[in-house]
Amino acid sequence: MSNNTDHSGKTMRKPLILVPTGSRERDGLDYQVMGTKYLVPLVSVSNCDILMVPTCFGSDAIDTYLDLVDGVFLSGASTNIDPTLYGQEWLTPDQSQDKDRDNFNIALIPKALNKGLPFFGVCRGLQEYNIAHGGDLYQALHDTEGMMDHREKDPDASLEECYGPNHKVTLVPNTWLADVIGQTEFMVNSLHGQGVKTLGQGLSALAHAPDGLVEAASNPAFAQFNLGVQWHPEWMTAHNPVYTKIFKAFGDAARQYAAQRG
Numbered sequence: 169m170s171n172n173t174d175h176s177g178k179t180m181r182k183p184l185i186l187v188p189t190g191s192r193e194r195d196g197l198d199y200q201v202m203g204t205k206y207l208v209p210l211v212s213v214s215n216c217d218i219l220m221v222p223t224c225f226g227s228d229a230i231d232t233y234l235d236l237v238d239g240v241f242l243s244g245a246s247t248n249i250d251p252t253l254y255g256q257e258w259l260t261p262d263q264s265q266d267k268d269r270d271n272f273n274i275a276l277i278p279k280a281l282n283k284g285l286p287f288f289g290v291c292r293g294l295q296e297y298n299i300a301h302g303g304d305l306y307q308a309l310h311d312t313e314g315m316m317d318h319r320e321k322d323p324d325a326s327l328e329e330c331y332g333p334n335h336k337v338t339l340v341p342n343t344w345l346a347d348v349i350g351q352t353e354f355m356v357n358s359l360h361g362q363g364v365k366t367l368g369q370g371l372s373a374l375a376h377a378p379d380g381l382v383e384a385a386s387n388p389a390f391a392q393f394n395l396g397v398q399w400h401p402e403w404m405t406a407h408n409p410v411y412t413k414i415f416k417a418f419g420d421a422a423r424q425y426a427a428q429r430g
């Protein structure tokens with residue numbers, strides 16, 4: 169079922185995906201923002217509708233939001249997660265933080281998973297998913313012996329270059345993600361300074377970079393689609409067969425959730 173019909177051909181509503189925003193300050197004013205590139209594949213490849221919600225008013229409304237939706241998507245963002253949330257001192261004061269987004273998303277993740285909602289986190293979204301499971305992060309991979317520099321090669325380069333192929337990813341064989349993707353190695357983009365150091369309790373690595381960094385993880389205790397990836401499959405998704413398969417699988421899981429709850 170990749171379109172919005174059930175097995176009898178009856179038209180169903182599109183699944184609704186919760187997308188929490190992040191904060192951005194400009195000219196002394198605060199904004200709640202979301203990059204359009206994250207929304208495009210949710211609509212055009214996953215075939216879902218979107219419910220964007222603010223993260224700056226605390227976590228009281230999370231249950232209300234989760235009752236409305238069929239899946240949860242956490243985007244990337246240039247801000248770093250507050251390291252006190254994973255028991256470390258702040259080693260990157262040159263990078264901005266977004267504590268509202270941290271608190272909202274880290275409260276949201278276990279609620280969404282326990283409710284059976286499909287979950288997909290990208291880049292910062294994977295990092296939040298790991299912290300929500302009690303894991304921690306390398307705060308600066310590029311300053312960590314034995315690890316590659318996972319940041320974009322040249323921040324002044326064109327977007328096409330920044331989000332273009334950067335390094336290989338190798339999938340752990342015989343996992344559900346390897347089945348979805350159908351190949352064990354492929355190239356991904358890479359635009360992050362931080363990364364999973366210790367995986368949180370219950371999480372399994374599904375893919376690694378050449379330096380061993382966890383590039384994809386999932387919690388097998390939850391039967392529904394739940395996945396975090398460190399790269400950016402939302403970039404030009406329709407032109408990349410691997411990225412497309414992941415967004416389609418997420419959309420199908422959300423459709424299944426929507427069909428089950430009627």
Ligand SMILES: N[C@@H](CCC(=O)NCCCC(=O)O)C(=O)O
Pocket residue numbers: 203243244245246247248249290291292293359360361362363400
């Ligand atoms: N600050 C973290 C998160 C990296 C991340 O999510 N980057 C996204 C870049 C902008 C975008 O494409 O939305 C880190 O550096 O590891």
